[in-house]
Amino acid sequence: MNYNFFSPQQICFGWDRFQEVGPLATSLGKRALIIGGSRSLESNGVIEELKRLLLRSNIESEFVRTISNEPEVADVDQTTNLLHHLGAGAGDFLIGIGGGSGIDLAKACAAMITNWESDTVLDYLEGVGKGLQLKQAPLPLLAIPTTAGTGSEATKNAVISSYSPAFKKSLRADEMIPNLVLCDPKLACSVxxxxxxxxxxxxxxxxxxxxxxxxxxxxxxxxxxxxxxxxxxxxxxxxxxxxxxxxxxxxxxxxxxxxxxxxxxxxxxxxxxxxxxxxxxxxxxxxxxxxxxxxxxxxxxxxxxxxxxxxxxxxxxxxxxxxxxxxxxxxxxxxxxxxxxxxxxxxxxxxxxxxxxxxxxxxxxxxxxxxxxxxxxxxxxxxxxxxxx
Ligand code: NAD
Incomplete structure (x- = not known):
């Protein structure tokens, strides 16, 4: 038998454990940059609640952007640019909240923001672009899944789509596995x-x-x-x-x-x-x-x-x-x-x-x-x- 085994550093699972997000996130940084969500998570107050719970633990936060489709190259590039404008760097961490689409966008941006050899994720995707490798560790990432499906909260890749030219490829690195997973099944009740x-x-x-x-x-x-x-x-x-x-x-x-x-x-x-x-x-x-x-x-x-x-x-x-x-x-x-x-x-x-x-x-x-x-x-x-x- 011969194998390597990868998993997130910490998994917190349980009904209504979303309430614990503040204390759990303090180990990741001082400012949270939130990516993902969905219209329903915004309208039913989950994103506001997230920001409030973080603040209670003295973590400032910015809601960077939501995504309602499976992430495309332009979504990653634009969101990484937004993160640059917010001065994302040491002391910050990302929160990817949502289904696979939101979490994958956050995973890709956490990696792209620290790897700036090219200003497009295209050049890092498997089998397309320039074939660049991620050299720097991504910013720390907290994944909060809200659909029960992709398991992206525990994987080392982010799936990125392009319609012209047509491909769906991964940005992949062992370091892209989220540092912390907060899995609260109650969040999926609105799906x-x-x-x-x-x-x-x-x-x-x-x-x-x-x-x-x-x-x-x-x-x-x-x-x-x-x-x-x-x-x-x-x-x-x-x-x-x-x-x-x-x-x-x-x-x-x-x-x-x-x-x-x-x-x-x-x-x-x-x-x-x-x-x-x-x-x-x-x-x-x-x-x-x-x-x-x-x-x-x-x-x-x-x-x-x-x-x-x-x-x-x-x-x-x-x-x-x-x-x-x-x-x-x-x-x-x-x-x-x-x-x-x-x-x-x-x-x-x-x-x-x-x-x-x-x-x-x-x-x-x-x-x-x-x-x-x-x-x-x-x-x-x-x-x-x-x-x-
Ligand atoms: P999704 O993230 O696109 O979400 C589907 C829909 O559900 C969206 O409209 C979203 O806004 C909505 N939604 C999400 N949470 C909700 C909630 N709590 N209440 C109400 N609505 C909610 O769908 P998905 O299937 O979770 O993710 C698909 C993407 O994940 C694809 O791009 C796929 O390729 C990718 N994927 C990634 C991995 C990986 O390891 N990185 C694995 C499998 C799939």
């Missing part, structure tokens, strides 16, 4: 059912893909089993009753575990194709993962039957199955869950056309696809996508 469903399926996809990845590791695998046992029964309840404490806690914890798992083990086909569906077809990340997950499980069944059966036996120990039956049960369980929470079974219902498939295949070859347990040729991936139309 509407449709977004709860999509972001929740992103977490479930991450847990499954990390477990079966060709870079799978023992600690993440243990976390994945725990996360799946929590998330699989909880997601439909969180969608149908957004105020359920039990369901929101289970989903927030599962999403956090999924982030730790993916940061160490990588992902697979669903997360390989999802950025392509985001860029070429404007499909949100969670929805793209959810639609791709059953096909991903079927595609990898021939090389991961044992692992699927391990998962089934962990989540449903009362049932007696052969290995093949247990593996099949997992696939059917995911399809049934998708149906229950209104995730479509095919891509054409999301507006994807045959003519887009060559671009989708070409744009699916990122870091996530390299974790898929089976290598997929362009012809095979084309066939998989055509079968999903």
């Amino acid at each position: 509407p059912p449709e977004i709860t469903a999509r972001t929740g399926m992103d977490a479930i996809t991450q847990l499954l893909e990390s477990y079966i990845s060709c870079r799978a590791q023992p600690i993440p695998q243990a976390l994945c089993l725990q996360g799946l046992k929590l998330a699989l029964p909880a997601l439909a309840e969180a969608v149908e009753d957004g105020s359920s404490r039990n369901a929101r806690e289970s989903m927030a914890h599962a999403a956090l575990l999924s982030g730790i798992a993916l940061a160490n083990s990588g992902l697979g086909m669903a997360h390989g194709v999802a950025p392509a569906l985001g860029i070429h077809c404007r499909i949100s990340h969670g929805l793209a993962c959810a639609v791709m997950l059953p096909a991903t499980l079927k595609t990898n069944l021939s090389v991961r039957q044992k692992e699927y059966a391990e998962i089934t036996r962990f989540i449903a120990p009362e049932r007696s199955f052969t290995e093949a039956e247990a593996a099949q049960y997992l696939i059917e369980h995911i399809e049934t869950l998708n149906d229950r929470i209104n995730i479509p079974r095919n891509l054409s219902s999301l507006g994807v056309t045959q003519a887009q498939i060559p671009d989708l295949v070409a744009s699916s070859r990122g870091n996530s696809m390299s974790g898929n347990p089976r290598e997929l040729s362009d012809a095979e991936l084309t066939q998989i996508l055509e079968d999903l139309l």
Whole structure:
């Protein structure tokens, strides 16, 4: 056995622990620069409450900007410029609050503000621009997730989009893992059912893909089993009753575990194709993962039957199955869950056309696809996508 394991330095998890943000943040710096949020977090007073709680611990704060879309190159460059105008530097720390979009924007800016060799994040993204490396440590970062999905609060990358030219790539460095995570599941109670469903399926996809990845590791695998046992029964309840404490806690914890798992083990086909569906077809990340997950499980069944059966036996120990039956049960369980929470079974219902498939295949070859347990040729991936139309 031979592995490295990365995770945030400190994770504070619990219902209503948002109230503790002031004392927790004092170790990070004297001034907080807040990035992320969403219209609903602003309108329901969460951002004002954050500033008030920080001030109570003598931490000054500035709300730098909100973001309502998945972050693009220009969002990172403009926000980093705003931080420069605010004189961001020693003694300051960033707070990334929101879903994956808000946290990723904060993560990218925390890194860009201390690395100023180029004035655009483009030059640091994997496989595009000048291929510059981050040399300086980012500013300290506190991540406060408000959707239960991406696990970005525990990962070492920020996903950045561009529509022209079309790509979705990561800014990545081990030092980009947030220093402190404050995960209060209560914050997700305002997430509407449709977004709860999509972001929740992103977490479930991450847990499954990390477990079966060709870079799978023992600690993440243990976390994945725990996360799946929590998330699989909880997601439909969180969608149908957004105020359920039990369901929101289970989903927030599962999403956090999924982030730790993916940061160490990588992902697979669903997360390989999802950025392509985001860029070429404007499909949100969670929805793209959810639609791709059953096909991903079927595609990898021939090389991961044992692992699927391990998962089934962990989540449903009362049932007696052969290995093949247990593996099949997992696939059917995911399809049934998708149906229950209104995730479509095919891509054409999301507006994807045959003519887009060559671009989708070409744009699916990122870091996530390299974790898929089976290598997929362009012809095979084309066939998989055509079968999903
Ligand atoms: P998101 O952050 O875009 O949020 C979805 C919507 O929910 C937004 O409209 C947002 O404003 C709203 N929202 C957020 N919190 C809310 C709340 N508490 N109440 C009401 N509304 C709320 O969606 P996401 O799925 O969390 O993040 C997607 C992004 O994360 C994508 O760009 C994806 O590629 C990226 N991602 C990053 C990682 C990583 O490791 N860095 C991993 C997976 C995905």
